[in-house]
Amino acid sequence: MKKKASLLIITLTGVAILTGVCSGIETYSPLKLIRIFSKPYDYQFESTILFQIRIPRVWCAFLVGSGLSLSGLILQAILKNPLAESYILGISGGASIGIAAGIILGQMASIPVFAFAGSILSILVLLLAASIRKLSAGTLILIGIMLNFIFSSFSLLVITLLQKERFMEAVIWFMGNLSSYQSDVLKIAPLFLLPAYAVTWLFWKQLNIFSMGEEKSVALGLDPEKKKYIWFVITGLITGYCVSLAGLVGFVGLVIPHAVRILVGADHKKTIPSTILVGGSFLILADTLARTIVQPIEIPVGVISGFFGGIIFVFLLLKTARKQKW
Amino acid sequence: MVILEFKNVSAAYGKEEILHNISFQMKKGNFVGVIGPNGSGKSTLLKTAVKILRHSKGQVLFKNTDTGKISARDFAKSVSFLPSDIEIAYPYTVKELLLMARYPFSSDFRNPSKRDIEIIVSISKQMELTPFFDRTIFQMSEGEKQRVLLAQCLVQEPELIVLDEPTSHLDIGFQFAFLDLLKTLQKTSDLSILAALHDLNLASQYCENILLLKNGSVIKFGEVQDVIKFEIIEDVYHTNVLVYPHPVSGKPYVFGIPESWKNLTEK
Numbered sequence: 026m027k028k029k030a031s032l033l034i035i036t037l038t039g040v041a042i043l044t045g046v047c048s049g050i051e052t053y054s055p056l057k058l059i060r061i062f063s064k065p066y067d068y069q070f071e072s073t074i075l076f077q078i079r080i081p082r083v084w085c086a087f088l089v090g091s092g093l094s095l096s097g098l099i100l101q102a103i104l105k106n107p108l109a110e111s112y113i114l115g116i117s118g119g120a121s122i123g124i125a126a127g128i129i130l131g132q133m134a135s136i137p138v139f140a141f142a143g144s145i146l147s148i149l150v151l152l153l154a155a156s157i158r159k160l161s162a163g164t165l166i167l168i169g170i171m172l173n174f175i176f177s178s179f180s181l182l183v184i185t186l187l188q189k190e191r192f193m194e195a196v197i198w199f200m201g202n203l204s205s206y207q208s209d210v211l212k213i214a215p216l217f218l219l220p221a222y223a224v225t226w227l228f229w230k231q232l233n234i235f236s237m238g239e240e241k242s243v244a245l246g247l248d249p250e251k252k253k254y255i256w257f258v259i260t261g262l263i264t265g266y267c268v269s270l271a272g273l274v275g276f277v278g279l280v281i282p283h284a285v286r287i288l289v290g291a292d293h294k295k296t297i298p299s300t301i302l303v304g305g306s307f308l309i310l311a312d313t314l315a316r317t318i319v320q321p322i323e324i325p326v327g328v329i330s331g332f333f334g335g336i337i338f339v340f341l342l343l344k345t346a347r348k349q350k351w
Numbered sequence: 352m353v354i355l356e357f358k359n360v361s362a363a364y365g366k367e368e369i370l371h372n373i374s375f376q377m378k379k380g381n382f383v384g385v386i387g388p389n390g391s392g393k394s395t396l397l398k399t400a401v402k403i404l405r406h407s408k409g410q411v412l413f414k415n416t417d418t419g420k421i422s423a424r425d426f427a428k429s430v431s432f433l434p435s436d437i438e439i440a441y442p443y444t445v446k447e448l449l450l451m452a453r454y455p456f457s458s459d460f461r462n463p464s465k466r467d468i469e470i471i472v473s474i475s476k477q478m479e480l481t482p483f484f485d486r487t488i489f490q491m492s493e494g495e496k497q498r499v500l501l502a503q504c505l506v507q508e509p510e511l512i513v514l515d516e517p518t519s520h521l522d523i524g525f526q527f528a529f530l531d532l533l534k535t536l537q538k539t540s541d542l543s544i545l546a547a548l549h550d551l552n553l554a555s556q557y558c559e560n561i562l563l564l565k566n567g568s569v570i571k572f573g574e575v576q577d578v579i580k581f582e583i584i585e586d587v588y589h590t591n592v593l594v595y596p597h598p599v600s601g602k603p604y605v606f607g608i609p610e611s612w613k614n615l616t617e618k
Contacts, residue, residue, distance in 0.1 A: 101440075102441075105440050106440065107440055107441070227459070227460055228459055228460075230451075230454055230459055230460075231459060233443075233447070233451050234451055234454055236440060236441055237437075237439065237451070238434070238437065238438070239403075240398070240403050240432070240434045240437075241432075241434060241437060243401070243402060243403045243423060243432075244401060244403070244427060244430075244431060244432035244433075244434075245427055245451060245452060245454050245455065245507075246423050246424040246425075246426070246427030246428070246454055246455030247423065247424075247454065248423040286441060286442060290442060290443070290444060290447070290487070291441035291442045291443045291444075291447070291487075292443065292444075292447045
């Protein structure tokens, strides 16, 4: 059973990467792919598309999908709530303020930086609220949701006042898309995200214990007070980076950890690597669909991931509702 | 030997003081029941005992050491705690839950040692959980779940186990089974037990000592016969009771007499 699940996940990842690399306006068969790879000089045009466009884009989709899913998984453990996700906790609102600020200031090239700063800002506001008073996980989630509303309404107000072209630009960021990532941001991404993934996996035991609730955590020898903040910062950094690559791709962080738990169980030793792979693969597939479904137009990936993610989620819930608690 | 001692302890949530000037001593190997009406501070007292809630005044001593001076990890090697109504949010298997309780004994990154596995295997055998090893907690009944959570506490190999209303969701058969198990452990492994119990009669049958709380203060602490007396219980719970010895154990047994039965008793 367990071997089956890991085999399934690895196969899924392979299939997703292959599909993502092969399909596009020019679709290549896997056989042709091998030919291009082995003799890149005979296929100048194709290899340019592959190495300059497709592969970076698939890699970007993988990083964003895995990052958002992993931060969802972490927050669900820390807050002991399967509905927690970095976007629900106000991070998307914070990022949208950053994006709006970048657009107003006309700094289109530095929007990633603004988005990142906005995400970090909202995490800091949340932490500040949490440090003033000792708050329960439930209250923290509610505050996050409210922060999200406040930030989002503000940034929506701002962008409605913008000129038309800029308005569209803002909307595309808010919907989440992988077509306008900046290659410099993508180049640094692995240096930033992969260590964060590694640290998370290294400390999988803490997430198991956190997910038992605060009282039980103390009783099992893990004082959650300070460590909770460290985990918040890690998720804030991961999410902020993903937002700066792709804007607000919602929903992945909620759906993927849940699907993974159905596949491999709840133990974070297994869910952490599985979430990274499944989350990455899901967004590769969603993005492939987004850029091929109505050629030559590209649909923002956030629309696809929200639509299919939602359907898959409801389906999973109905199928497992009897066995699981919620 | 004294395993746990409260010296003039007061504790508060925010500004509201819940426990006032609590003092008592618990001897090693004893089963102490904490009883009292709703809102009398039973849970707060237990949380203070296990360092979840920091007391505002006084001292809590574990084996003569101030609990404030013991790290969370070290404390978890000697004391385990079962909160009331613990909700498990994710489908962990029994094995995973038991392994979690070995957390204080190794570093964050180490895989379970041979000894960790041995302890888990032997405790599941003792608790008859071996057949459930790979089952998730969502697939278990309330009684089985409570047994898993107790097993999780025992995997910490505690000297003192603190339980908050461990039997409140169990039927009478499971209640006896659960407390019998605790009683056996108390005798075989010299375990000390501090438990908040709602049911006065369960407390009376199983505990050696009773701590009776009301409005956050100790009304009485002592042997069962000295605490479970009709005049004390009537006064604390504002209801009429009769207390007779249990026909088998000889321990005091409380029979409630609701107000609506008044004309029956007059006849």
